[in-house]
Amino acid sequence: MKGTAAGAVLGRAVPAIFAGWFVATVLSQHPDRSYDKTRNLDRTGTGIMIPNWRFFAPNPAVEDQHFLYRLATEDRSAHTEWREVYSIVPRRLMHAFWFPGRRIEKAVFDVASTLVNNPGAMTPLHKEAKQSAYRLIHDFVRSRLTPEPGYPLFQVLLVRYSGYDHSEDPKYDMVFDYEKVQP
Amino acid sequence: MFSRIRGVVGSAFAQPLATAERLSAATHLLSSLEYMVRRSDRVTGGLNDWNHTRAQVPAKTRTAQVLRDFVAREPVTQALHGSRALAAAVLIGPTRNNTVRMLANAYLAGTQVLIYPRHLFGTDGSDQVSFLVQSAAALGRAGGTQATRTAAVQFIGAQTVLSYGASGWAKLPGETWRSGDALVKIMRTRTYGDEWFFTNLQRYPQAARLLCHTVLAIECGFPLLLLKRGRYIEAGLLVMGGFHLANARFMGLSRFAWAFMSTYPAVRALAKGTGSES
Known part of the structure; x- marks a missing residue:
């Protein structure tokens, strides 16, 4: 029953x-x-x-998001050129079947979106989220940059670029504060 | 060989719930294997380093936070994905036992919710589809009757129809979609595009705009295929299947093809008014 x-x-x-x-x-x-x-x-x-x-x-989405970095001297008077942090992998046939790298490319998009779309983070929770996103990017760049002697600082730039279409200029979305190469 | 393929396809369409479970489980399997090999995304310097991303998804209770922190430990993350791969293998396999399949579905859906915050950045629409399919299948099988399994099939089919329709209609306010430029502009990106395809779209701008408007029209009009007892639903599914395969090739969206196409027998069953075993 x-x-x-x-x-x-x-x-x-x-x-x-x-x-x-x-x-x-x-x-x-x-x-x-x-x-x-x-x-x-x-x-x-x-x-x-x-x-x-x-x-x-x-x-x-009609542009790629790129994180660039440059190294700086201690007094910030001299800098290297802007360099790419992460190169997006060109499309291959294999990607139609197996593409674990898709996750990180989408992640770059997501993180960039989080940073750009929440400029007015006012509540403590939002502020903490924003700060942690900055720390995430700084660690991401730190683990990929090529250090040079005499340049103990680095700076990150978020740029949008039109991929294979070179008829447009890059659009500069955000420049980050200076960070230490060795934290 | 052609008749064998027809036989397999026919069999798949005759069991919309089992087909949805199997192919969607393949999505979970691929997804978990991807995560297992991408450990670098989760260590210091990775974009899903939990030390930083946990602040993006603060839990509402202390217990939930403790659980999330536990799941985020690498050995636990790996073990969860390994067990998910096994559950997916069970669903892909031939077992027909309703309880076993229900539990495997529930496990995939439940662990997906558990592990979602841990992989915060980088999720996509195929994760949404595969979650819906597994949880609907679990619920339908938990009901224990043909009627509840049929309800699951109808729900899955309806969600796919909604997905195409909403995706199309939501594009209409976009200037680049209305002008027909969206396709070539998406294809120019390295993230979502393909250099060969972009070059050709640029070379033939009228064809590019026509293709763009065609995609838009098919998406917007897809719900109409439910009318007239689904007389044209097979044609519609064939076209959308081609769309997903093209996306897999040119946009690198491989899991989308598995996830969406897993629901096609359910969409057909919804349109034709048939049940979970037609």
Whole structure:
């Protein structure tokens, strides 16, 4: 009897859950920000329960994000040229099947987006998030730069460039504070 | 050989839930293997160094924070991904037991939620699709009846239809999409593009704009394929399958192809009004 009752409850609950979940997803695709409240139904804290299907929309990614660095002398009077931190791997057929490097390229996009899109971080939590993003980038660059004697400092620059299309100039989004090569 | 392929495809479409589970599990398998070999992304200097990224996703409770910090330890991360690969292998395998498949689905969905903050930067839409498929399949199988499994199939199919429609309609306010320039501009990027394809799109701008508008039209119009009991749904799925395969080749979005195409039998079942075992 118990099994049948539980089965009956599940039999009704499951389709109802699917229906509610689908409706919440539909509402969350609305461009009006007030519909974002529906996303609060996701209690996992990850945002994965209610998907965002608006890929490359309304404005697609049309430029690559590049982190550049330059070395500086202690008194900051002299600098090296700006150098690339990470080279994006050119497309290969293999990428259609196996491409673990995709994650880091998307990660560069995500981190750059986090830095550029939250300029007015006011709450302590937001400030901490912003500071930790800067520390993340500084460690990222520090582990990849080529040090030179006489240049104990480095500086990071976030640049957007139009990839294989060389008809446009680079766009400079953000320059970071000086950091020590050896922390 | 052609008839054998037709047989396999036919069989896949006749079991929309099992097909969705299997191919989506392949997405999880690929994803976990990728993470296992990319340890460098998580050590000092990596873009998912938990020492820094944990502040991006502060947990709401102390217990949740302790759990996240535990999961972020490299041996635990590796073990989780290894176990996920095993769960995916179970789903890809031939077992038909409803409870076993339900548990494997639930494990993949649950561990994905657990491990999501740890890989904060670098996730993409295929992760969303594969999570939905596994959790819907787990829920449908937990219901224990043909009806609840059918509800899972309908949910999965509906989400894919919504995904294409929403993706298309959300592009319409974008000037570059309306002008038809979006495709060539995306393809010029090293991150999402391909040099050969970009060069050719630039050489033939009218064809590039036509292709761009065609993609937009197909995405926006995809939900219409549910009408007339899905008379044209197979054609629509063939076109979108080609779209995903092209994206895998030219944009490096390999997991998207597995994730989305896993849902195609479910989309067809939704359009035709058939169940989880048609």
